[in-house]
Amino acid sequence: MQLRPQIQIQTIIKAMMEDVIPALDQTNQLAMQSAQLTIGTLMLISQHLPLEYRYDCDELARLLASAETLQAQAKGIAKTRDTLTKLTAASHAGADVLRRARAEPGEIVEAVRELRAATAEAVSAVYAEGDEAAQSAVEKTVLSMSKEQLLRDRSWLLMQGWEPDPKSVPAIETLLAPIAKS
Amino acid sequence: MQFIDKDKPSPQWIAATRKQFQVEREIDRALTCKMEKRSSPPYTKLPLAALVKGVTALIGSQLKTPFEISDAKWLAGGASKLQMAFKLHWDRPGVGRDITRMVLRNDLAEALHATSRLREFQVVRALDGVIPTPPVFWVDNVGEHLPYPGIVYGFVSGITKPSDAKSGVTGLGTYMPEEVRKKLAPQFVAHMAQLHTFDFRSADLSAFDVPKPGTQNAEWAVNWWDRVWAEDSDEQVPLVALASSWLHKNAPAVEHLSIVHGDFRTGNYLFDEADCRITTWLDWELARIGDRHQDLAWSTSHAFSVPAEDGKTLLVSGLMPESEFLEAYEKTSGLKVDRKALHWYQVFNAYSMIAMTLATSYRVAHNGKSHQDILLAWLLGVGYMLLDEMLGLIEKGA
Numbered sequence: 255m256q257l258r259p260q261i262q263i264q265t266i267i268k269a270m271m272e273d274v275i276p277a278l279d280q281t282n283q284l285a286m287q288s289a290q291l292t293i294g295t296l297m298l299i300s301q302h303l304p305l306e307y308r309y310d311c312d313e314l315a316r317l318l319a320s321a322e323t324l325q326a327q328a329k330g331i332a333k334t335r336d337t338l339t340k341l342t343a344a345s346h347a348g349a350d351v352l353r354r355a356r357a358e359p360g361e362i363v364e365a366v367r368e369l370r371a372a373t374a375e376a377v378s379a380v381y382a383e384g385d386e387a388a389q390s391a392v393e394k395t396v397l398s399m400s401k402e403q404l405l406r407d408r409s410w411l412l413m414q415g416w417e418p419d420p421k422s423v424p425a426i427e428t429l430l431a432p433i434a435k436s
Numbered sequence: 437m438q439f440i441d442k443d444k445p446s447p448q449w450i451a452a453t454r455k456q457f458q459v460e461r462e463i464d465r466a467l468t469c470k471m472e473k474r475s476s477p478p479y480t481k482l483p484l485a486a487l488v489k490g491v492t493a494l495i496g497s498q499l500k501t502p503f504e505i506s507d508a509k510w511l512a513g514g515a516s517k518l519q520m521a522f523k524l525h526w527d528r529p530g531v532g533r534d535i536t537r538m539v540l541r542n543d544l545a546e547a548l549h550a551t552s553r554l555r556e557f558q559v560v561r562a563l564d565g566v567i568p569t570p571p572v573f574w575v576d577n578v579g580e581h582l583p584y585p586g587i588v589y590g591f592v593s594g595i596t597k598p599s600d601a602k603s604g605v606t607g608l609g610t611y612m613p614e615e616v617r618k619k620l621a622p623q624f625v626a627h628m629a630q631l632h633t634f635d636f637r638s639a640d641l642s643a644f645d646v647p648k649p650g651t652q653n654a655e656w657a658v659n660w661w662d663r664v665w666a667e668d669s670d671e672q673v674p675l676v677a678l679a680s681s682w683l684h685k686n687a688p689a690v691e692h693l694s695i696v697h698g699d700f701r702t703g704n705y706l707f708d709e710a711d712c713r714i715t716t717w718l719d720w721e722l723a724r725i726g727d728r729h730q731d732l733a734w735s736t737s738h739a740f741s742v743p744a745e746d747g748k749t750l751l752v753s754g755l756m757p758e759s760e761f762l763e764a765y766e767k768t769s770g771l772k773v774d775r776k777a778l779h780w781y782q783v784f785n786a787y788s789m790i791a792m793t794l795a796t797s798y799r800v801a802h803n804g805k806s807h808q809d810i811l812l813a814w815l816l817g818v819g820y821m822l823l824d825e826m827l828g829l830i831e832k833g834a
Binding site: 374 | 808
């Protein structure tokens with residue numbers, strides 16, 4: 255998917271700064287302040303987005319380490335038993351999540367892009383060098399794979415209003431496979 | 437995989453790309469110029485005064501008598517051009533002292549397509565009296581006088597849609613009421629027929645290359661957008677690679693060469709709201725000497741279609757059902773519609789629009805090269821609907 259928040263935020267900020275703010279009534283303090291805060295917030299989101307996942311994993315790892323220390327330190331204190339039971343359960347759940355959180359979102363996007371490029375190159379190579387049967391087989395594979403992906407791409411962008419028959423496109427939530435738990 | 441920095445392309449990579457994709461000379465010049473300037477700073481908003489200064493210099497280089505420019509103001513110019521309206525007080529040849537309303541169409545640092553103002557100038561001048569076109573006065577093809585290349589037209593009045601009509605960005609999906617459609621549709625067909633039957637060989641079209649009989653025309657067309665995809669795309673799309681190979685493999689031979697507008701659709705003509713007479717055809721920058729089926733296929737693209745009141749019948753360019761349109765075209769032009777060629781050009785047009793939206797829109801917005809990056813980023817989204825349309829067309833077979 256080429257249309258991602260990074261480029262959207264970048265272009266919104268530019269439009270706000272070059273077109274919207276200069277057109278505002280400069281004496282309207284509330285409007286001017288809101289516009290500046292809109293830009294500031296977007297800049298903040300832009301800075302946070304690529305790091306958000308790593309930020310949360312980093313905190314989770316630190317919390318798990320300190321939970322382990324806390325359990326040792328609070329062990330034997332009678333009134334902490336229930337609390338420690340809860341802490342243990344939360345630690346187990348947190349450790350499971352962290353164990354499964356191996357690749358960063360950026361790595362997944364990069365892997366998708368690498369595979370897209372390699373697939374495209376392979377398709378061109380088959381058309382350049384392969385016989386009729388190989389070309390026909392590759393055509394079927396690419397069309398079938400693209401059909402599934404495009405359904406998701408179009409659903410992802412349904413709100414933009416490009417679809418001639420939007421009702422024929424299922425909601426994105428129903429199309430995405432759940433993340434495997436193990 | 438070798439990383440190529442398309443935001444700062446090396447001279448070697450530019451040269452290799454030029455060699456790989458053979459296109460017409462003037463298109464090669466425009467695309468090469470785009471790539472050579474790519475690493476230059478982002479577009480910064482030009483003050484109106486800069487355009488006035490530039491257009492004064494351009495006109496001054498052409499006129500020997502005193503002139504004056506007044507009433508300069510911005511016009512909405514869409515996603516690919518800056519437009520300024522102004523009045524020229526001058527000694528108009530054959531008229532005498534005159535005040536002429538004019539429009540400057542000026543390029544941006546980069547836009548939805550890198551094209552040639554000289555080609556636009558020549559084709560519009562050649563078609564004077566053939567179909568409604570704006571008067572064209574002067575051209576600055578390389579930005580010698582203007583901040584970027586530009587062209588000066590005479591002002592033509594008219595509207596692109598009824599004042600109470602709804603449409604999407606850049607005129608896509610314009611709904612025309614039935615009484616308006618009835619008046620516009622026959623003109624739409626007639627103008628296309630007149631364009632495609634015009635004898636271009638007697639006109640000065642030196643910035644255009646005439647393809648040899650056979651498939652050279654189609655090959656040049658695909659190479660153009662192959663090259664744009666190579667130069668501008670960020671994320672690869674396997675279906676695009678398949679489409680390019682499919683287009684080269686099945687390229688049709690052209691049996692009758694015509695001037696092709698390249699963007700022949702509702703949104704690119706002006707009409708008089710009172711009598712619905714088309715006053716002019718605009719946006720000639722994609723024009724080429726090629727196969728009429730390119731325009732026929734473009735007009736019938738779903739991207740420019742609008743459902744009729746029944747919610748089912750798709751209207752070509754918001755004007756008439758496809759079968760009606762093609763039948764009327766054949767009758768008016770005397771030229772046959774070859775369904776196989778039409779199908780190939782439908783795939784080709786989807787391919788070119790995908791290159792413009794998914795590749796160029798992204799690259800221009802990413803590098804901040806236009807005055808409407810936010811519009812280009814928004815337009816990027818239509819690429820997926822176009823990919824789906826292209827997939828369905830390829831599935832139907834060659």
